[in-house]
Amino acid sequence: MxxxxxxxxxxxxxxxxxxxxxxxxxxxxxxxxxxxxxxxxxxxxxxxxxxxxxxxxxxxxxxxxxxxxxxxxxxxxxxxxxxxxxxxxxxxxxxxxxxxxxxxxxxxxxxxxxxxxxxxxxxxxxxxxxxxxxxxxxxxxxxxxxxxxxxxxxxxxxxxxxxxxYSYRDLDDVLDKLNRYSRGAAIDLQRKGRRSSLSRALASGFFAFVRTYVLRQGFRDGRMGFVLALYNAQTTYYKYLRLWMMDRETAKAPVNPR
Missing domain, CATH: 3.90.550.10 (Spore Coat Polysaccharide Biosynthesis Protein SpsA; Chain A)
Structure with a gap:
């Protein structure tokens, strides 16, 4: 064989x-x-x-x-x-x-x-x-x-x-990925027909922190676990904030007359 x-x-x-x-x-x-x-x-x-x-x-x-x-x-x-x-x-x-x-x-x-x-x-x-x-x-x-x-x-x-x-090498890498990942996630959500709002962005960011740090026991990872929970909260907040603002831009786009 x-x-x-x-x-x-x-x-x-x-x-x-x-x-x-x-x-x-x-x-x-x-x-x-x-x-x-x-x-x-x-x-x-x-x-x-x-x-x-x-x-x-x-x-x-x-x-x-x-x-x-x-x-x-x-x-x-x-x-x-x-x-x-x-x-x-x-x-x-x-x-x-x-x-x-x-x-x-x-x-x-x-x-x-x-x-x-x-x-x-x-x-x-x-x-x-x-x-x-x-x-x-x-x-x-x-x-x-x-x-x-x-x-x-x-x-x-x-x-x-x-x-x-070996992900997220340093703080510069974290901030770069925060921007790229929140943008990419917002694009995927928009393609699925999902909508957002400012209150949705705020609530989702807060829950992402609680989920990471408390429910998934990020506190057991020490100080870096806290930093990671904040990162997840920010990425989630900006994901839904971007989606909301993308929807606003789409709504403002002029309609071409036939």
Whole structure:
């Protein structure tokens, strides 16, 4: 019986500072494909030097970019990663076992994520299961503007070992993502026909803090748990505030006479 082949897909833009560590953590794969969205910081060179196949492309959105990677892959299985994620030796062994003796067509992997240098164990951030390992012929991706995710036409099972996720490196990264994520989430809500208001934005932001810090026990993550709860509150507030203001702009738009 032949051994199943594994392809790893990484979508990246201006990730020269961390792409090599990501690629090296999956050096056990049969191929690593990096889709570089015309980076200007040397990501393409660094990724090639680390042993990846690199395809320089435009940016059609996260989901469509990942679908490009799936089509380029030649393995029986595809593992989707971001440049700020790492596969530990323990997860490597579990992945190889899962594709060698499959019990499902797709596997959800937990993530252990850091926030400004501290790994978060509560606050709703752990175990944070996400579908990442799928049989290539059954793999797909959603078209969400923000946080598009992998899909599988078949059964799903869970692995135990986590992806190590170096998210939110510092305060600048937090503030940048607050802006990008709140905007992307508002666009997705508007596409679904959702509406908002100023009171909805305020109430949602407040509840996001309570949910993170109290209900999901963010207080157990110490001071950084409090900071994370504030971040979640702000992101949620601005998401619904943006949606409200987008609706206002749409309502003010002039109607072209026929």
């Amino acid at each position: 032949s051994t199943a082949r594994l392809s790893v897909i990484i979508a990246a833009k201006n990730e020269a500072h961390q792409i090599s560590d990501c690629i090296r953590s999956v050096s056990f794969a049969d191929e690593v494909i990096v889709l570089d969205s015309s980076s200007v910081d040397g990501t393409e060179r660094v990724a090639r030097e680390a042993g990846a196949q690199v395809h320089v492309t435009d940016w059609p959105g996260y989901g469509p970019q990942q679908l490009r990677g799936i089509r380029l892959a030649t393995g029986d299985w595809v593992l989707s990663l971001d440049a700020d994620e790492r596969v530990s030796p323990a997860l490597k062994d579990e992945i190889l076992q899962a594709i060698r003796e499959p019990r499902a067509e797709g596997y959800r992997l937990p993530r252990h994520s850091s926030f400004c240098g501290q790994f978060i164990d509560h606050s709703g951030w752990r175990p944070d299961y996400t579908l990442r390992l799928v049989r290539r012929d059954l793999a797909g991706f959603t078209d969400h503007f923000l946080h598009a995710h992998m899909t599988v036409d078949g059964r799903k099972a869970d692995l135990r070992q986590p992806i190590i996720h």
